[in-house]
Amino acid sequence: MRASGVVLLIVALVGACQTPSATSNETPTGTSPASTANASRSSEAIPSAAPVRLLVDTDGAPDDLVAISFLVAAPNVSIAATTVSGTGEVHCPRGVDVILGLLERLDAPQIPVACGDDRPIALDHAFPDLFRSNADAAAGLDLPPTSRTRAGADAADLIASISLAGDGRIRILTLGPLTNLAQALRERSLSEGIEAIYVMGGAVDVPGNIAGSPGGPQDNTTAEWNVYVDPAAMAAVLDAGMTVRLVSLDGTNQVPVTSSFAQRVTSAGGGPALAVLAELFQKNDYMTSGSYYLWDTVAAVAAAGYPIGEFTDAHLSVDLTDGPTSGATRRGEGAANAAYLTRADASLIEGLIVSIMSGS
Numbered sequence: 001m002r003a004s005g006v007v008l009l010i011v012a013l014v015g016a017c018q019t020p021s022a023t024s025n026e027t028p029t030g031t032s033p034a035s036t037a038n039a040s041r042s043s044e045a046i047p048s049a050a051p052v053r054l055l056v057d058t059d060g061a062p063d064d065l066v067a068i069s070f071l072v073a074a075p076n077v078s079i080a081a082t083t084v085s086g087t088g089e090v091h092c093p094r095g096v097d098v099i100l101g102l103l104e105r106l107d108a109p110q111i112p113v114a115c116g117d118d119r120p121i122a123l124d125h126a127f128p129d130l131f132r133s134n135a136d137a138a139a140g141l142d143l144p145p146t147s148r149t150r151a152g153a154d155a156a157d158l159i160a161s162i163s164l165a166g167d168g169r170i171r172i173l174t175l176g177p178l179t180n181l182a183q184a185l186r187e188r189s190l191s192e193g194i195e196a197i198y199v200m201g202g203a204v205d206v207p208g209n210i211a212g213s214p215g216g217p218q219d220n221t222t223a224e225w226n227v228y229v230d231p232a233a234m235a236a237v238l239d240a241g242m243t244v245r246l247v248s249l250d251g252t253n254q255v256p257v258t259s260s261f262a263q264r265v266t267s268a269g270g271g272p273a274l275a276v277l278a279e280l281f282q283k284n285d286y287m288t289s290g291s292y293y294l295w296d297t298v299a300a301v302a303a304a305g306y307p308i309g310e311f312t313d314a315h316l317s318v319d320l321t322d323g324p325t326s327g328a329t330r331r332g333e334g335a336a337n338a339a340y341l342t343r344a345d346a347s348l349i350e351g352l353i354v355s356i357m358s359g360s
Contacts (some may be wrong), residue, residue, distance in 0.1 A: 002325035023240035045356045047348075049305035053078045053169055054160050056300075057116075057155070059088020059176025059226075060095040061131070061140060061292075062139040064218040064285060065102055066277050067175055067300035072108045073273035074304050074314050079111050083155035086118035087229055088176030089127050089135035096150045097355055098136075106272050106352050110148070116155030117188065127217025127229060140283040141276065156183035159190075166193035173198045173303040177226050182233035185358050190244050200299035201226035202236060202248035202329035204340050209249065210270030210327075219324040224249050228327030229320060229344040235318040243309055244338040248329065251341025254309075255298050261350050262288040274357035294353070298344060301352055311339035 024195050038199060057360050069079045082099055083206075086092035092115035120252055126132075135217055163170055172194060173311050174181055181197070184190065203209070203224040210220040210228055221226065227234045229346045240245060302308050313336035319328040 014059065017325070028186050041159040045353055047306060049074075049076045051076050051078070051244050052171055052303070052305050052321060053080055053166070054157060054303060055079075055081050055083070055170055055172045057085055057159070057172065057180050058099065058296075059085040059177075060090025060135045060138075061088070061176070061296065062134070062280055063296040064175045064216075065098075065138065065141060066280065066294055067296040067314050068088075068099070068102060069273040069276040070297055070300050070353060070357055071304060072103070072106045073271065073359060075356075077304050079108070079338075080166075080221070081114070081151070081158050083158055083180050084113065084115050085155070085174075085176040085178075085180050086116045086250040087120050087179045087227075089131050091148070092116065092118055092131060093134055093320060094136045098138045098143065098145050100148040100150070100335070101138070102141070102276070104144050104146035104148060107278070112151035112158060113148075114151040114155045114158040117183065120179055121232040122320070123148060123231065123326070125229045125231075125326070127225065128213055130214065136271070139280055141279055141284075144249055151306045155180040159184035160188050160342075162194040163190040164188070166195075168192060168195055171195045171198065171303060173200075173299060174226075175200050175299060178237050179230045182236040182351045185236060185240050186280060191240065194242055196243040196245060197298055198228075198245050198247060198303035199234075199237070199294050200247045200252075202246045202250075202316070202340060204246075204250050204329050204331055205249055205342075206250050206253055208328070212241035217324065217326075223319070223327030224329070227329055228305065229286055231327040232326075233320045234318060234329070238316055238318065238337050241337075244337055245302065246316070246329070247295075247302050248339040248340045249295075251344040252293050252295045252298050254344040255349055256290065257288060257292045257294060257344045258268060259288065259290065264350070264354055268354050268358050270360065271358040273359070275356060276356065295355060296356065298341075301349055302341070306352055309344040310342055312342045313339045316340070323346060
């Protein structure tokens with residue numbers, strides 16, 4: 001769960017009527033400028049992308065399940081491993097069972113799946129319990145039994161072993177708090193094995209999404225959840241000297257789930273990956289309310305190599321204090337250590353999601 005629309009999950013679960021206080025200043029939640037062009041853009045050719053080998057670090061949120069389904073369906077993507085962030089929305093080891101069941105449902109190749117620690121590098125931040133219980137239940141998604149089993153290594157060791165064997169060709173995508181990756185980097189030099197790190201996280205020039213979420217600090221209007229839960233982990237990744245691309249709220253705020261997109265998904269038909277998204281929409285009204293964003297799916301499309309918009313180079317730092325700005329991602333002076341998504345083409349992203357997940 002990544003933006004101000006997360007409160008609608010609470011509304012759906014417990015009938016709360018609270019309105020999120022941290023809202024995007026980019027576009028209205030019900031529509032986006034780019035989505036009005038869908039009718040004309042839908043007939044255009046969907047761009048292709050070069051082959052990509054990915055390691056996916058997930059926290060099992062509903063949009064993570066969509067992102068993984070997209071990557072399994074993407075013809076140019078090979079998933080080397082999946083690690084579960086125990087500091088994220090889903091608990092470990094339950095998160096491993098959810099991911100294994102999802103891979104079974106998608107008839108994915110055998111992919112090693114490992115679990116990570118349930119405590120952040122520093123501080124004691126956590127997602128609200130209701131978010132976590134929803135992730136533990138796979139947001140109601142029907143998952144089949146499977147004989148797939150978890151990997152023998154823990155998440156940090158699996159990340160390290162895959163990266164060290166990557167010969168610079170492995171790309172890492174993080175969809176939750178970066179605890180696992182930071183732990184893998186702590187005692188090892190992995191820079192030569194990793195091509196780039198794509199992070200769904202951060203809010204640089206837009207408000208964060210913490211305030212307004214029951215169970216979160218109501219005075220924090222600057223941080224994004226994934227960074228807030230483990231700010232030290234995000235800082236460690238930024239300081240590692242590798243190519244880092246943040247798919248931040250700056251960009252994902254421009255890609256709301258509109259009613260027209262939801263209708264397009266449910267009427268498209270075909271493809272086990274798209275069926276996952278359609279079922280999640282059907283069983284979770286908050287996802288189609290107009291205030292939800294497929295944060296992690298946008299990050300997955302970017303990590304898969306599709307040209308979804310524009311990234312801006314910047315020197316970014318993270319607030320490591322435990323006050324009302326904890327986890328804030330800020331631009332500052334100095335050489336660029338990352339790039340963050342400043343423009344996202346919603347129409348193109350929608351087309352890619354439907355086309356690739358439907359197998360068309």
